[in-house]
Amino acid sequence: MQTTLEKTVREIALENPSSIRVFESLGIDYCCGGRRPLSEACSHAKVDPGRVAELLERSVRDSQTPETGEWSAKPLRELAAHIVEKHHGYVRRETPRIEGLLAKVAAKHGPGHPEIAQIEQLFSAIGLELSTHMLKEEQVVFPYIERMERAVQAGDRVPVAFFGSVKRPIAKMVAEHDDAGALLSQIRDLSNGYTAPRGACPTFMALYRGLEEFERDLHHHVHLENNILFPRAVEMEEAH
Ligand SMILES: [Fe+2]
Ligand SMILES: [Fe+2]
Secondary structure (H helix, E strand, O other): OOOHHHOEHHHHHHHOOOHHHHHHHHOOOOOOOOOOEHHHHHHHHOOOHHHHHHHHHHHHHOOOOHHHHHHHOOOHHHHHHHHHHHHHHHHHHHHHHHHHHHHHHHHHHHHHOHHHHHHHHHHHHHHHHHHHHHHHHHHHHHHHHHHHHHHHHOOOOOOOOOOOOOHHHHHHHHHHHHHHHHHHHHHHHHOOOOOOOOOOOHHHHHHHHHHHHHHHHHHHHHHHHHHHHHHHHHHHHHHO
16 A cells, blocks of 8 residues: 555645645645655655655644535636636735835845845746646636536537647646746745744735745645646547
């Protein structure tokens, strides 16, 4: 039997949605980097695998995170609508707010904290990338998945798309998730795991809290797409 440590982080996150909280608290990437075995993810995040296995066992006994558990069987169009409303909405609201905080902190503490200018650059790249990425999902990928699902439910053939197989835009979306995840992990490193310097002003603290929450939300968001919506869409296409 496969032990927990041999399973991929993605498999564990899908089987046991409450494991996501454990991964988050330990800085283990379960969405973009979720395809590696847990043992490897532990050494990457520099955490003791035995301790992680223990926390995961405990998390099984905890309540489920409804956010993930319920989506494995619901209609894909409902999941896509949920992603747009909850996560795309969040990114659109939070990006300008965090940019405003970054500008304030840079103006006040920039000279003493050169990492802020780097974080500002990285975050602006993330904001730009995500805004086009989300439009592609909302205007092309998700509507196609919805059309395909309706056709399959009506017993019709899978609709023909200009991009050919749905696997093609999905591979592009997954690659863009990896890019955004990599930029965010650079911010995590530069900010020392979102730890504001001692005696930091409330704006500095609010900035790091905001960035940390942004990363957490993006991980949930990418998990729903990479691990649930997209594989289910590919499966549906292959089966029809
Ligand atoms: Fe998305
Ligand atoms: Fe996405």
